[in-house]
Amino acid sequence: MKQDVAELCAQLIRFDTTNFGEGNSRGERDAADFIWGLLHQAGYDPVLLGPDAQRSSVVVRVPGTDRSLPGLLVHAHLDVVPAEPEQWSFDPFAGIIKDGYVYGRGASDMKDMVAMTLATLLDWASAGTKPRRDIVVAFVADEEDKGDYGALWLVAEHPELFVGVEAAIGESGGAATILTGADGSPVHLYPVAVGERGTLHIRVRANGTSGHGSRPVETNAVKVLISALDRVGNYHWPLTLTPIVRDYMERTTAALGFAADLTDEEGVQAAIEAMGSAGAVAAVTVRSSSTPTVLRAGYKVNVIPGVAEADIDIRALPGMVEETLATIDGLLGAGISREFLSFQPPTSSSSDSHWFAAMTAALTRHDPAAVVVPYCMGGGTDAKAFAPLGISCYGFSPMGADPEGRSSAGVHGIDERVPVASLVAGQLILEDFLGAV
Template identity: 75%
Template sequence: MTIDSPTTTAPTLEGASVPALDAAALCARLIRFDTTNHGEGRSAGERECAEFIAFRLEAAGYSPALLGPSAERSSVVVRVEGRDRTLPGLLVHAHLDVVPAEPEQWSRDPFSGVIEDGYIHGRGAADMKDMVAMTLATLLQWAEAGTQPQRDVVVAFVADEEDKGEHGALWLVAEHPELFEGIGAAIGESGGHAMELTAADGAPVRLYPVAVAERGTLHLRVRAEGNSGHGSRPVPENAVKTLISALDRVGNHNWPLTLTPAVRSYIEQTTRALGHDADLETESGVNAAINAMGEAGTVAGVTIRCSSTPTVLRAGYKVNVIPGVAEADIDIRCLPGTEDSTMAAIDALLGPGISREFLSHQSPTQSDADSHWFGSMRDALLRHDPAAVVVPYCMGGGTDAKAFAPLGISCFGFSPLGADPQRRTVEGVHGVDERVPVASVRSGQLVLQDFLENV
């Protein structure tokens, strides 16, 4: 399609001009596109942001494809041919959409893209227009320098990650699988961020967790049917009571401790780096190890077991009428290797009188932490931070990796952010006053470019 030239005015950094290819400046510019995803197919649309990226790529000499189920829900995909096309290719995926923001709660306009006080401010700054900007900056610098990576690199700037992916990654995989032909591995969000920790002896430790696995996303809609009637006259089958009893069992279920290889490695390697011993043979030992990890223990705490959380309820329309139908939505997350047993447990917990259907069914992912791919990420981080402690981990949530994994692609969470000299950190993801340190984005872009050129 024809791509019209969008506005390309570069933002300023605390009053000074910034280079056109600066990742921080690009991130601020991208934030100014309102790409809010409201869920259930409702969105401000990714089109203008996608067109901006496609125009910049086309002007640099690339041949980007602007694709989507509708113009408003556009994604951008471009393949950069490598020097050795017999090697398995690499996919870099980053999403353009963001979660909603409530402007009245923010200290500045969520879509202003302001750079000040050492931060890039705005919705999507850290989730994940920073990675979009770092990737775009890398491609533009390659074009300017005439750099060609060793292997094919396919970059997908996708729509709709913050909902179901049906307008983004899932749609691309279903409708254009040829775009990902020959791809051996993929990197995406949630990994490679510097985490400043303190060891048992007081020494500083910089931990860089890289995601090698994700819990599966099993979103269910459950339904109870019963006898409708007058509120003053109890009925033999009350749909609301049946549903509430089922949700109580599901929501309060004590899921068993399950240490997958990624989780075990994460706890063992992190506690070792911090100078603590880890006894992972008992539940009390696991809990003690997680507590000793400090901030790094947060993600471990939600990945040592599956979870089931009722989130939405629908029933009734009038206080004196007993409804004949009651429905609820449940967010279920299962660890790699537990999908079948998790659903069997859910069915037993729901009990009789409850039917269910999947709203979203994306299986867990698991890739090899001993692979060349992971090793290359570790090496890139160490070249830029020799003190880095790089460890594998399992994500508690989910990303577009689940869309690409069924193609046989090994998926990793690697969108690097370096340590900020003033110890600024990422703040406000999915919350208020989202921001990411400028220095972290700039150093992260250098690590990303290094990795993509040497993997």
């Protein structure tokens, strides 16, 4: 019997693996133990490991029938962002299945992919199926923070687990997006991520003169910092069409039946609007970005602090890291120092590879009307940890279209959910891809 992927997803949701950031987490250990047990019982040889007892990942290598072929990594994270139960319509960790959805924190980020991957491995074990090439599967901790307890730790401490791996698939790609073409007909778009903007998290600091709040000082650290953050946060980053983003926009608008003019900002904006919901991805990847997110200064209303700090989330396009940092330094100006909290360079892989072709083939076998396009992620995933090993990384966590129009929702928000039909279809696509690649 094939695994019930929806029930498996619901079971995984019931493990509270909340990651609060800065090393503060409920821990992934219970979920990792559950997965390890299922894989071990099915006859696999998984390893359970991590930097401490509660921050655990599970890695298993499934030998292929042709060990001379380069291996493929499938990675999916076990941790989830916090949920505020008072804002939800139900317990975020109840793992409810109703009305055609699986509900709960992590349903679509990304215990859906964990469930699909795990179901595929268990189905293979039950049927005695073996892939053509080695498939390494990593169910990892700590993706929702820096990865120090998960993918980055695995790469640094156990690179031997990934020997022979040439490519990887992970979250954010391969899901059906149903758009309306210029002639009114539906277009089944399946974006697959072939790149990610770089993540540059910095802490900036302004030093001034402490004093009494009633007696203004010449250099007020809070005022200096606020002025710098105003320049950084309101800077209009220049339009930069990287090859990946240009390809995504050209292919998508062509599929929709629109003639896109990408020669200037006005034309790019018109193309983004013509792309409908698919334009949201392009809108955040046609330029770098800088967003102040955290402020720290002072301890008493009548005391002028001598130091003020802020954290800034910067995203740099592929090939634009040095230019982006130079711009940031110019915007910060004199009297501001900066340091990296984390730095993960952009990633970029080829859409002309046989890996991308195999993903396209799997999607079109399931949906003959599929239009598969490469795109660049605005955010980031664990791909940034694996790319330095020389692994070509793709965002491919397939999801089929729900026949009744349901769609995933609530990622990092409230009432997170994934359609059961999309989950079932996604698992079939994933199993097809992994078996054929």
